[in-house]
Amino acid sequence: MAQDKKKPGWLKPLAFGALLAVLGHLLTIGLIPSVIMNIAIKRIAEASGGINRLAHGNMVTPQNQQIVRSSPDLAYSTCALDLSKGPVRVFIGKGADYTSAAFYAGNTDNVFTLNDRKIGPEGAQIMVVSARSPIAAKPGEVVVSLPSDKGLLLVRRLAPSAEAFKRVQGERAKDFCRTVTDGM
Amino acid sequence: MPMWRWLICGVLGLGLGVGSALAVSGGLFSDAKLVSGRWSTDPTVGAAAANPWLRATIARVGLLALTKEETVYFNRDVDDDGAKLVEGCTYALSGEAIQTRWWSITIYGADQMLPVNTDAASSIDATRALVAPATTWTGTLSPTRPTTPGPWLSSKGGGTYSLTIRLYNPQSVEKSALQALKLPSVKKVSCTQTPASGGAH
Numbered sequence: 326m327a328q329d330k331k332k333p334g335w336l337k338p339l340a341f342g343a344l345l346a347v348l349g350h351l352l353t354i355g356l357i358p359s360v361i362m363n364i365a366i367k368r369i370a371e372a373s374g375g376i377n378r379l380a381h382g383n384m385v386t387p388q389n390q391q392i393v394r395s396s397p398d399l400a401y402s403t404c405a406l407d408l409s410k411g412p413v414r415v416f417i418g419k420g421a422d423y424t425s426a427a428f429y430a431g432n433t434d435n436v437f438t439l440n441d442r443k444i445g446p447e448g449a450q451i452m453v454v455s456a457r458s459p460i461a462a463k464p465g466e467v468v469v470s471l472p473s474d475k476g477l478l479l480v481r482r483l484a485p486s487a488e489a490f491k492r493v494q495g496e497r498a499k500d501f502c503r504t505v506t507d508g509m
Numbered sequence: 510m511p512m513w514r515w516l517i518c519g520v521l522g523l524g525l526g527v528g529s530a531l532a533v534s535g536g537l538f539s540d541a542k543l544v545s546g547r548w549s550t551d552p553t554v555g556a557a558a559a560n561p562w563l564r565a566t567i568a569r570v571g572l573l574a575l576t577k578e579e580t581v582y583f584n585r586d587v588d589d590d591g592a593k594l595v596e597g598c599t600y601a602l603s604g605e606a607i608q609t610r611w612w613s614i615t616i617y618g619a620d621q622m623l624p625v626n627t628d629a630a631s632s633i634d635a636t637r638a639l640v641a642p643a644t645t646w647t648g649t650l651s652p653t654r655p656t657t658p659g660p661w662l663s664s665k666g667g668g669t670y671s672l673t674i675r676l677y678n679p680q681s682v683e684k685s686a687l688q689a690l691k692l693p694s695v696k697k698v699s700c701t702q703t704p705a706s707g708g709a710h
Contacts, residue, residue, distance in 0.1 A: 349525070393617075394622075394673065407543075
């Protein structure tokens with residue numbers, strides 16, 4: 326009889342604990358990408374002097390690395406995207422070696438990547454729009470639709486030596502990332 | 510009914526849920542689906558359809574990864590005999606041409622960052638390792654600059670570390686093709702200290 330009284334005393338609290346364990350697990354798993362991405366977007370925006378601005382990184386070294394798993398063989402350029410006030414135009418110049426422009430949504434998904442094999446000698450004109458409010462692009466423009474207003478653009482250019490990095494600095498000098506209302 | 514039972518179960522449950530989420534996303538129970546020698550990769554990395562657990566893991570240990578069509582990332586934290594890679598040991602690296610547009614091997618510490626040192630040897634890439642007309646290469650992975658020729662990967666400050674090889678624009682991303690790749694070997698040559706006393710940063 327004593328045991329019969331004890332069981333109901335623990336059963337509901339244990340079930341409550343199990344429910345919180347499942348909810349806590351799912352909530353944490355669901356929040357991790359957006360929390361980390363928001364931190365990355367904030368840091369990149371600060372480094373670039375604001376949102377929708379392209380910033381060219383230096384050669385990655387152990388002393389200046391800013392993000393996990395950076396590659397010292399690549400020259401990175403970044404742009405923190407915010408489409409809440411309209412679309413963003415991006416220009417990526419043709420490189421002599423491997424070049425890619427990868428667009429990430431606010432949940433870390435890589436929604437689109439354009440590499441140099443698909444970039445003509447005149448470079449790539451890209452219009453980044455929100456899935457909520459797409460607008461017509463100019464002829465010849467590649468349209469990238471992000472499922473969220475916030476995201477990131479990460480441009481990678483192969484630069485495994487100081488000489489290659491110097492060449493890349495010239496190649497990316499005309500690259501940009503700007504809101505359309507900036508007059509583009 | 511005493512409230513302390515609800516409190517204990519609630520706190521323990523929440524702690525278990527959050528703790529398990531952090532452990533899983535930190536790669537603690539990582540079970541990469543594709544293995545090539547001692548190298549392993551998860552081919553869904555970078556894919557938009559990645560499940561929430563993999564997406565959380567990528568956010569913590571491989572943020573801003575590319576899709577497999579663009580880059581395949583193979584990782585390893587053990588030598589060819591299965592022992593953990595540690596700063597106190599010297600390893601011989603050897604490899605051959607890989608059917609990919611370009612590749613590079615980079616060393617990362619337990620915190621997923623480049624080991625902090627001033628050796629300027631955090632990576633080896635195809636352009637430096639395979640100078641034409643060579644089709645094979647040998648190099649060294651060690652905490653001090655080797656006297657032997659060939660590319661050097663510095664493990665100084667790495668503690669217990671891992672290696673990542675990036676394969677850009679691989680010729681094929683089919684499972685069988687990736688498994689058949691002959692990725693570089695990492696053979697232990699000597700150790701100056703026990704693995705447990707490997708440096709940290």
